Amino acid sequence: MTExxxxxxxxxxxxxxxxxxxxxxxxARVQESVDYFWPIPHAQLYRIPxxxxxxxxxxxxxxRTGRRRRVFHxxxxxxxxxxxxxxxxxxxxxxxxxxxxxxxxxxxxxxxxDVVALAREQAAQHRYWLELYRSRHAxxxxxxxxxxxxxARILKLAILHEQAYVDFWESLSTDPDPDPLDPAGxx
Amino acid sequence: MTExxxxxxxxxxxxxxxxxxxxxxxxARVQESVDYFWPIPHAQLYRIPxxxxxxxxxxxxxxRTGRRRRVFHxxxxxxxxxxxxxxxxxxxxxxxxxxxxxxxxxxxxxxxxDVVALAREQAAQHRYWLELYRSRHAxxxxxxxxxxxxxARILKLAILHEQAYVDFWESLSTDPDPDPLDPAGxx
DNA sequence: CTCCAATAGTATCATTGATACGGTATCGAT
DNA sequence: ATCGATACCGTATCAATGATACTATTGGAG
Numbered sequence: 410m411t412e413x414x415x416x417x418x419x420x421x422x423x424x425x426x427x428x429x430x431x432x433x434x435x436x437a438r439v440q441e442s443v444d445y446f447w448p449i450p451h452a453q454l455y456r457i458p459x460x461x462x463x464x465x466x467x468x469x470x471x472x473r474t475g476r477r478r479r480v481f482h483x484x485x486x487x488x489x490x491x492x493x494x495x496x497x498x499x500x501x502x503x504x505x506x507x508x509x510x511x512x513x514x515x516x517x518x519x520x521x522x523d524v525v526a527l528a529r530e531q532a533a534q535h536r537y538w539l540e541l542y543r544s545r546h547a548x549x550x551x552x553x554x555x556x557x558x559x560x561a562r563i564l565k566l567a568i569l570h571e572q573a574y575v576d577f578w579e580s581l582s583t584d585p586d587p588d589p590l591d592p593a594g595x596x
Numbered sequence: 597m598t599e600x601x602x603x604x605x606x607x608x609x610x611x612x613x614x615x616x617x618x619x620x621x622x623x624a625r626v627q628e629s630v631d632y633f634w635p636i637p638h639a640q641l642y643r644i645p646x647x648x649x650x651x652x653x654x655x656x657x658x659x660r661t662g663r664r665r666r667v668f669h670x671x672x673x674x675x676x677x678x679x680x681x682x683x684x685x686x687x688x689x690x691x692x693x694x695x696x697x698x699x700x701x702x703x704x705x706x707x708x709x710d711v712v713a714l715a716r717e718q719a720a721q722h723r724y725w726l727e728l729y730r731s732r733h734a735x736x737x738x739x740x741x742x743x744x745x746x747x748a749r750i751l752k753l754a755i756l757h758e759q760a761y762v763d764f765w766e767s768l769s770t771d772p773d774p775d776p777l778d779p780a781g782x783x
Numbered sequence: 784c785t786c787c788a789a790t791a792g793t794a795t796c797a798t799t800g801a802t803a804c805g806g807t808a809t810c811g812a813t
Numbered sequence: 814a815t816c817g818a819t820a821c822c823g824t825a826t827c828a829a830t831g832a833t834a835c836t837a838t839t840g841g842a843g
Binding site for chain 2: 415418423426442443446447448451491492494495496498499500501502503504505506507508509510511512513514515516517518519520523527529530531534538544546556558559560563565566569570571572573577581586590
């Protein structure tokens with residue numbers, strides 16, 4: 410039995426945490442939780458549960474009332490698959506894809522002012538996200554018992570990351586040409 | 597004329613920087629440069645230049661000697677497309693996909709020791725990458741004139757990021773249960 | 784001259800991402 | 814009661830992608 414892919418685990422995990430759900434509800438749960446560090450397009454949230462049901466990790470049941478939506482339950486096999494995934498401390502490396510970094514990397518092929526404009530824009534963007542994550546963190550409170558600790562931890566990392574971005578782009582926008590070999594700020 | 601996608605721009609950019617290339621050479625260039633912040637599977641490096649040639653941004657020429665490989669040249673249109681991309685300070689937001697963060701997020705559904713094991717493993721991994729990027733930065737020297745500054749800048753950001761990861765996972769592995777609402781380290 | 788490793792490229796196929804489209808419930812206003 | 818607006822809910826489609834397996838060429842080493 411081959412391991413689940415990350416998005417599959419998201420589905421399993423959310424259903425394990427919040428109980429049986431329709432794909433539509435999944436969509437909402439994803440948006441309010443993992444979306445910003447693991448986006449999943451909504452069409453996938455219909456395909457993935459179907460596949461997991463084939464594998465016996467979820468069980469599909471059709472509502473009898475009104476709209477007859479498809480509700481997916483976690484099975485015993487699903488729970489053990491999830492636990493197994495969680496118990497394995499190994500994880501593939503993170504992949505970051507940042508178009509701005511690409512532009513920076515090729516900046517020498519463009520015009521002189523491009524870097525500063527890019528840096529300013531990026532600094533502003535990342536300041537915005539930094540504030541967003543900070544305020545989300547501040548809004549956490551003990552009443553959302555489910556996943557409070559998880560949320561807090563993940564936000565902390567997001568904040569550290571955004572801080573790094575802000576530092577980087579701000580310093581680039583104020584001083585675009587330091588000695589490239591100077592290791593300042595790299596230790 | 598619709599804008600190029602990021603991987604297309606990578607191809608344009610590398611050819612602009614290093615001159616005409618075969619897909620195979622592209623593969624090597626990608627590996628030594630953008631690979632760690634914008635991986636491109638090698639099969640793509642055969643498909644993308646072909647598409648760019650259709651669009652008139654590259655021009656294909658077949659070697660006359662030996663293996664008759666397909667060499668791709670930058671056209672004038674290609675250069676302006678590249679410049680145009682670089683001149684636009686706007687860039688889509690970065691996407692980070694980190695399976696370890698996912699495991700952390702769902703950690704409450706697993707066993708108690710899982711988090712620490714995960715954190716230790718991740719801390720080790722990221723310490724490794726941090727050192728890798730630091731040493732690559734240290735190895736930069738003025739003789740590789742092409743793209744020196746770009747390389748240095750990108751490495752600086754990578755180092756900041758890895759530093760953030762290391763801080764995060766190390767603190768989690770030594771103190772897995774701080775007050776989740778305590779904003780320490782988040783300002 | 785032949786065999787190996789490195790080089791170079793192609794083929795295949797399920798999975799994605801993006802987006803457009805099609806139905807259904809709900810509720811207030813007429 | 815019914816009309817229409819608005820949210821709710823799901824499917825369909827299609828090209829692009831990722832992963833991997835496979836084929837072919839070449840240049841030495843022995």
